[in-house]
Amino acid sequence: MKLKAKLLLGGCGIFIAAFALCAGLLLWGSVSGVNAALMDSADAEREMLQSHLQSSFASADEELSLLAQRSRAAYIFRNLSPREEDAWYVLSCGSDVIQNNFGFAILEGSGSSIISIADEWYSISCADCELGAQVYAVGVVRRVTGTITTLWQRVLLSAAGCLILLFCAIFAIGILLRRTLRPIEALQEGARAIADGDYGKRLSVQTRDELGALSESFNAMAAAVQTHLERVETTAREQALLLRALAHEIRTPVTAISGYAHALRHARLSEEEQQEAAEFLERESLRLERLTTKLTELITLEKATLHSEMIAAETFALELSQLLTPLAEQRGILLDVTAQGELTGDKDLLVSVLINLFDNACKAGAKEIHISIAPDALTVTDNGKGIPAAALPHVTQVFYQADTARHEGFGLGLALCQRIAALHNGALCIESTEGQGTTVQLKI
Amino acid sequence: MQRIFVVEDQESIRKMLLLHLRLAGYEGTAAEDGGEAQQRLNAGEQFDLALVDVMLPVLDGFGLLPLFRERGIPVIFLTARGDLEAKLEGLTGGAEDYIVKPFEMAELLVRMEKVLLRTAPAQQICVGDVVIDLVARTVSVSGMLQDLRPMEFDLLLIFVRNRNVALSRDRLLNEVWGLSYEGGTRTVDVHVAQLRKKTGLDIISVPKIGYRLEV
Numbered sequence: 001m002k003l004k005a006k007l008l009l010g011g012c013g014i015f016i017a018a019f020a021l022c023a024g025l026l027l028w029g030s031v032s033g034v035n036a037a038l039m040d041s042a043d044a045e046r047e048m049l050q051s052h053l054q055s056s057f058a059s060a061d062e063e064l065s066l067l068a069q070r071s072r073a074a075y076i077f078r079n080l081s082p083r084e085e086d087a088w089y090v091l092s093c094g095s096d097v098i099q100n101n102f103g104f105a106i107l108e109g110s111g112s113s114i115i116s117i118a119d120e121w122y123s124i125s126c127a128d129c130e131l132g133a134q135v136y137a138v139g140v141v142r143r144v145t146g147t148i149t150t151l152w153q154r155v156l157l158s159a160a161g162c163l164i165l166l167f168c169a170i171f172a173i174g175i176l177l178r179r180t181l182r183p184i185e186a187l188q189e190g191a192r193a194i195a196d197g198d199y200g201k202r203l204s205v206q207t208r209d210e211l212g213a214l215s216e217s218f219n220a221m222a223a224a225v226q227t228h229l230e231r232v233e234t235t236a237r238e239q240a241l242l243l244r245a246l247a248h249e250i251r252t253p254v255t256a257i258s259g260y261a262h263a264l265r266h267a268r269l270s271e272e273e274q275q276e277a278a279e280f281l282e283r284e285s286l287r288l289e290r291l292t293t294k295l296t297e298l299i300t301l302e303k304a305t306l307h308s309e310m311i312a313a314e315t316f317a318l319e320l321s322q323l324l325t326p327l328a329e330q331r332g333i334l335l336d337v338t339a340q341g342e343l344t345g346d347k348d349l350l351v352s353v354l355i356n357l358f359d360n361a362c363k364a365g366a367k368e369i370h371i372s373i374a375p376d377a378l379t380v381t382d383n384g385k386g387i388p389a390a391a392l393p394h395v396t397q398v399f400y401q402a403d404t405a406r407h408e409g410f411g412l413g414l415a416l417c418q419r420i421a422a423l424h425n426g427a428l429c430i431e432s433t434e435g436q437g438t439t440v441q442l443k444i
Numbered sequence: 445m446q447r448i449f450v451v452e453d454q455e456s457i458r459k460m461l462l463l464h465l466r467l468a469g470y471e472g473t474a475a476e477d478g479g480e481a482q483q484r485l486n487a488g489e490q491f492d493l494a495l496v497d498v499m500l501p502v503l504d505g506f507g508l509l510p511l512f513r514e515r516g517i518p519v520i521f522l523t524a525r526g527d528l529e530a531k532l533e534g535l536t537g538g539a540e541d542y543i544v545k546p547f548e549m550a551e552l553l554v555r556m557e558k559v560l561l562r563t564a565p566a567q568q569i570c571v572g573d574v575v576i577d578l579v580a581r582t583v584s585v586s587g588m589l590q591d592l593r594p595m596e597f598d599l600l601l602i603f604v605r606n607r608n609v610a611l612s613r614d615r616l617l618n619e620v621w622g623l624s625y626e627g628g629t630r631t632v633d634v635h636v637a638q639l640r641k642k643t644g645l646d647i648i649s650v651p652k653i654g655y656r657l658e659v
Contacts, residue, residue, distance in 0.1 A: 248524040255546035256456035259464065262549050266610040267467045268658055277463070280456045 004181050011177070012170050019169075023162040027155050034151045038144050039112040042125035046112075046140040049089065050129050052080050053138065057131045069132045074098045077138075090126075090139035102141045110137075114144065121148040183211040187218060199226040245399035249291055249410055253284035294412045297352070298398070301419045306346045313339035313373045320351065320371065324358055333361075334368045341375040345444055349420045354378060356413040357440050363409060364438065376444055383437040392432060417442065445570075446560060449491040450474040451481040451508065452522065453500050457545075461495060464549045467608045469569070469659075470556075478503025485511050492564045493556060498523035498530065509537050518563045520555065522547070557605060571604050571659060574643050583643065590642050595620055599635050603647060603657040612654040 056076045064072065070093060077099055081089035088102035104117060112125040126139040183205040193201040202222060205215035260277040263269060269277065317339035328335035335358075354371060357380040361369045364384025372379040387395060391402035396418040401411040414428070421428040421442050432438040448470045452458040458474050465472030473491075475481040479502035494517050498505035505521055512519045518540040523530065526544040534542045540559045543552060569576045573586045581597055583590045592600065598620045602611065613629040621631065636655055640647055646658045 244527070247526070251524040251545040252454055252457065256454070256460050258546055259457070259460035259549050263460070263463055263467065266653075266656075267608045268656065269463075269608075273463060276459065280459065284456050 003184065004177055007177050007181075008174055011173055015169065015173070016166060019162065019166055023159065027158060031151060031155060034147065035114055038114060038123045038142075038147060039125065042123040042140055042142055043112050045087075045142070046125040046127060046138060049080060049140060050127060050138050053077055053129065054131065056080065064132070066134065069134060070096075070098065073131050073134075073136060086143035088141040090137075090141065092137045092139075093134055098136070114148070119145075121145045180211075183207060183215055187211075187215055190215075190218060190222070194222055194225070199229055242398050245411075246295075249399065250288070253287050253291075256284045257281055257288075291410055291412075294410055294416070298412060298416055298419065301349075301416065301423070304349075304423065306349075306423050308344055308346055311343050311345065311347055311350075313341050313343060313375070316343075316347070316350075317371075317373050320354060320373075323351070323355070324371075327358075327362075328369065331362055333366060335371070336369070337371045337373070339373040343373070343375045343444060345424050346420075349423065350378065350442075353417045353420050353442055354380065356417050359409075360413055360440075361438070366437065378442040378444075379439065380441075381437065381439045386434040386436055386438050387430070387432040388434055389432075392430060395430065396428065445469065445471045446492040446564065447471045447473065447490070448556070449481070449484075449489075449494040449517070451478070451494065451496045451500065451505070453477050453497060457497075457522075460549075464553070467606075468553050469571075469604060469607045477501040478505075478508055481508055482511060485515060490515070491517050493517065493560055494519045495522055495552075495556075496520070498525055498534065506533060506537060509534075509539060513538050516563075518559050520552075520559060522552075553606070569601075569604050571607070571645065571657075574645060576600065576604065585643055592642060593638075596635055596639055596642070599632075600639055600643065600645075603639075603645070603655070607657055607659045610650040610653045610656040614654075616654065 053073070053076055057073060073093075074091065077089070077091045081099075088100075090100045090102055091098045092100070110127040112123070114121060114123045116122075121144050123142050123144045124139060126137060129136050129138045183203075186203050186205055190201050190203045199222065202219050203215040205212055260281050264274065264277050264281075317337045321335070321337050324335055324337075358369060358371070361380060361382035361384055364382060364386070366382035366384035368383050370379075370381045372381075387402050391400075394400045395402060396414045397411075398415040399411040400415075401409065414430075417440075418428045424442075424444050426442055426444045429441045429443060430438065431441075448465050450458055450461045450465070450472055452461065452474065453476055458476070462472040462474055475484055478500040481496075481500075482503055494512050496505045496508055496512075496519050498521055500508070505523070509519060519538070520541040520543060521534045521539050522543050522545060523534075524545045531542050531544075540563070541555050543555065567577070567579060569578065575584050577583070578601075581594075583592050583597065583600065599616065602616060602619055613632045616632050617625060617629060620635075621627070625631075632654075636647055636649075639645065647655050648658055650656050
């Protein structure tokens with residue numbers, strides 16, 4: 001059963017019960033009030049008649065026989081009782097009815113009541129009355145059909161009014177419930193939409209109650225889910241791209257290796273050809289090895305913890321020169337390393353950054369490379385061919401190579417540098433002018 | 445001899461392809477990038493088939509495709525891009541075939557042969573002083589017509605199309621007699637002996653593998 005139906009049924013049930021009880025009590029009160037008033041007036045009339053009867057009778061001679069007394073009482077009673085159309089007066093003594101112009105025999109004992117005889121209503125008041133030596137019963141009957149009918153008409157009218165009011169109230173409760181529960185329906189729809197994959201769905205509940213707060217929380221949750229999902233999707237996309245790039249990087253050398261190996265194994269080659277095949281085999285397997293090393297570095301870097309230490313810039317520069325100078329001399333490059341102050345960081349990782357940047361500068365065809373080591377930044381400046389402005393935003397992506405015609409590297413170096421920079425809470429800034437050179441700065 | 449144009453920017457693969465083409469009896473020639481390939485095509489060079497890498501500097505393989513199509517040169521793409529989109533783009537663009545790296549040379553050669561059979565069937569093949577007429581299915585040695593049986597002729601074709609490459613007895617049996625042939629590999633030995641006698645070609649036996657035609 002729906003919440004709305006439950007609330008409506010429960011609420012209306014309780015409401016109807018309370019309303020019916022109230023209305024019943026009120027109506028019953030008014031009916032019994034009118035009845036009491038009718039009986040009171042009948043009683044008053046009877047008492048008046050009785051007192052008149054007693055006072056008239058008392059003045060008579062007491063020596064009368066019982067029969068004479070009875071006749072006298074009947075006489076007085078007849079004279080006293082008014083001639084009215086809707087009123088009847090009854091006098092009896094024991095089982096002997098002295099006067100009864102009312103069509104029906106009257107009860108014994110005393111008291112007052114309202115009775116219904118043949119579609120007519122009568123109020124009856126009876127009492128014993130001592131006259132002389134005998135006890136008489138005096139009764140007054142009044143027809144009250146008009147009053148009672150009016151009363152019941154009013155009761156029915158009120159009941160009908162109550163019923164109409166009740167329906168109006170139920171209708172109002174229904175509308176109120178609908179209004180109140182609309183946000184819940186919206187919430188349900190929203191939740192279903194999200195479950196069906198529409199993660200952009202938001203609710204527009206503007207009430208200032210708990211439901212408003214709930215829908216706000218719901219929206220916040222949906223936004224969080226959406227953001228998270230987008231992040232997950234982006235990561236998945238990046239990983240797919242990475243895998244594709246990796247597959248490409250591996251396929252080329254593998255094709256060459258298998259091709260030469262096949263030729264060496266199955267074909268008769270000249271000395272020269274054999275030599276060439278062996279050279280290519282070596283070159284391509286070394287390439288694969290380098291790729292594996294770089295990838296391993298990149299992967300281990302993901303989980304790496306930083307071994308931060310104070311590094312004296314000058315000794316750092318000295319070690320670096322010892323490492324790089326032979327390489328620079330080999331390629332006829334002028335290398336210049338300057339240093340000042342002390343810096344904090346992971347020495348091995350920083351060396352790896354500088355070697356990568358040096359390597360990039362060499363590949364860019366630089367003739368002069370300047371490395372500067374300062375407390376807040378490591379800078380490598382070269383006069384190589386530079387990076388095209390369009391490629392600049394992508395150079396730190398894994399496997400990205402601005403110069404697709406060359407196949408020396410893998411496009412992993414700058415990605416590696418960026419990771420190391422991030423580990424140091426720093427940033428990698430690359431400035432380049434095509435044809436003039438590149439400056440890469442690792443800010444710590 | 446059929447001329448094959450290799451457009452591949454990676455030296456190792458380019459040289460490897462040329463080596464295998466030479467071994468298989470084709471005349472291979474290569475360009476390093478899309479630009480060079482374009483120049484040579486515009487200069488009027490004609491080829492029977494082109495093996496083209498998709499990712500090339502200057503002008504990529506898809507860009508080169510119309511140039512080859514204009515000249516009626518069939519193209520087989522060689523690429524590391526194995527995704528369906530690239531394959532569809534290549535094949536709907538008019539390439540004859542699409543081979544994803546890493547590939548086996550033997551597979552590439554078979555596919556090349558199929559394409560060449562469709563597009564530019566060779567009239568004759570010459571190996572030294574042996575001339576094989578593919579249309580008339582005749583073989584002449586030093587101008588003298590030799591009488592070869594059908595199976596011997598097919599076997600000879602496989603040898604000349606895989607010059608200097610060792611071929612296993614099973615492969616020979618499959619390609620000439622078909623997979624359903626019940627006879628043993630001895631049949632191959634008998635036919636090879638006949639071929640040696642009739643053509644005088646240098647078909648040597650390779651231990652543990654099979655035979656190789658040396659040229």
